[in-house]
Amino acid sequence: MIQSYKCPGCSASLQYKEGTDVLHCPYCGRTVSIDEAARKAKEDTDREDEERRDTEASDPDGDGVQQFHCESCGGELVTDRFTAATICPFCGSPSIIKSRLSGNRKPQVLIPFGISKEEAKGIFRKWTKSGFLTPRAFSSVSTLDSIKGIYVPYWLFSFHSTASLVASATRVRTEIRGKYEYTYTDHFRLSRETENDYRRIPADASEEMPDDIMERLEPFDYTKLTSFELPYLSGFLAECSNFDPEALQPRVEERASKAIYGETMSTMNGYSSVTVTQSRIDHQKSAQEYAMFPLWLLQYRYRGKNWQLFLNGETGRKIGNLPVDKIKAAILFLLSSAAATGIAGLVWHMFI
Numbered sequence: 001m002i003q004s005y006k007c008p009g010c011s012a013s014l015q016y017k018e019g020t021d022v023l024h025c026p027y028c029g030r031t032v033s034i035d036e037a038a039r040k041a042k043e044d045t046d047r048e049d050e051e052r053r054d055t056e057a058s059d060p061d062g063d064g065v066q067q068f069h070c071e072s073c074g075g076e077l078v079t080d081r082f083t084a085a086t087i088c089p090f091c092g093s094p095s096i097i098k099s100r101l102s103g104n105r106k107p108q109v110l111i112p113f114g115i116s117k118e119e120a121k122g123i124f125r126k127w128t129k130s131g132f133l134t135p136r137a138f139s140s141v142s143t144l145d146s147i148k149g150i151y152v153p154y155w156l157f158s159f160h161s162t163a164s165l166v167a168s169a170t171r172v173r174t175e176i177r178g179k180y181e182y183t184y185t186d187h188f189r190l191s192r193e194t195e196n197d198y199r200r201i202p203a204d205a206s207e208e209m210p211d212d213i214m215e216r217l218e219p220f221d222y223t224k225l226t227s228f229e230l231p232y233l234s235g236f237l238a239e240c241s242n243f244d245p246e247a248l249q250p251r252v253e254e255r256a257s258k259a260i261y262g263e264t265m266s267t268m269n270g271y272s273s274v275t276v277t278q279s280r281i282d283h284q285k286s287a288q289e290y291a292m293f294p295l296w297l298l299q300y301r302y303r304g305k306n307w308q309l310f311l312n313g314e315t316g317r318k319i320g321n322l323p324v325d326k327i328k329a330a331i332l333f334l335l336s337s338a339a340a341t342g343i344a345g346l347v348w349h350m351f352i
C-alpha cells in the first residue's frame, strides 16, 4: 500500500525538508513535524488493517515488478521489487510503499538528507565545471535538474574483535670501533593481544550501487542518525535491502580484520624488521541494524557510456569521474604542442 502525506492547508503532497525534522508543502509553505506525520500515518494503517482492504499490489509474473496507483492522480506506478519510495512520473507526488518498510522489513535507523536539491545542484555544477575537459552538457541545467535523491539501504554491524599476533622481529645496530664496523642483530619474539569494539561498520545493501564507491562516500556522520520514520522518505527515492545481512557480513568482517590487524601492528614499532608468524583474528557480532543513508546521484549518458557522480547527502563528500570531451582534449593537445613548438623554436634561436 502506498503512503503519502497531504498538506493540511491545500492537500498537495508534503515533502521532507532537508536538514530539518519537518515535512513542508512546496505550494503553500505549511509544515508538519515528522512525529505528527508518522502518528497520522500509523492511524491510517490501523484503520486500513481494520477494513482489511486487499489492495495490495499484484505481481502476476512473479518477477518482482509490481504496479501501484498514485494516491494523488491515480496514475500507474510500476516498481521493481526493491523500490521502497518513488515519485509519480505523472504528477510528481511522492509515494512510499509502506508494505516494504514495515513489520520485520522496517529499517531501524536513518540519516536524513542534510543537503537540499538546490545545494546538491550547486555542488555538482561547480564540480562539473572544474574539469576543464568535461563536456559542457554534463553541467547543463537539464542534467543538473535530473539529479536524484536516493535513500540507500545499509546494514550496520557492530563487532567485538580480538587479534592475537606472534611475530619475529630484529633490531640492527652498528658500531665503529677503530677501523672496524660491527653489526649487531638482536632477535625478538613478539606477542600481542588486542581487542576493540567497532560500532556500526556500514555495508550497502543495494545491488545496483557499486560497493567501492559506497565505501568511499564514508564516513557518514552518526551524530545525525535517528530512528527510522516513513515521512523522511517523502519526496525521495528509496530502495529496500537487496540482501540478507548474513550475505554482507563477510565483507564487513574483512574491514574489521584489516582495522584490528593494523592497530596491532602499530604496537610493534622501533624494530628493523617485523615478520608475523602467527595471527588469529575473531569477531563477535554485538549488533546489527538496518539503516538508510542519503545520496544524491547525477547520471549522464555520454558517448554510449553511463557516467555517475555521487554525493553523500549529509556530508557533501563527492565521488566519481568526470568524462573527457574529446574535442576539448584535441584542442588542448594542439595548444600545448603549439606552445611546445614555440619553446623549442625559442631555444633553437638562442643557440644560433
Ligand SMILES: [Zn+2]
Pocket: 007, 008, 009, 010, 011, 012, 025, 026, 027, 028, 029, 030
Ligand atoms: Zn499546502
Ligand SMILES: [Zn+2]
Pocket: 070, 071, 072, 073, 074, 075, 088, 089, 090, 091, 092, 093
Ligand atoms: Zn501521480
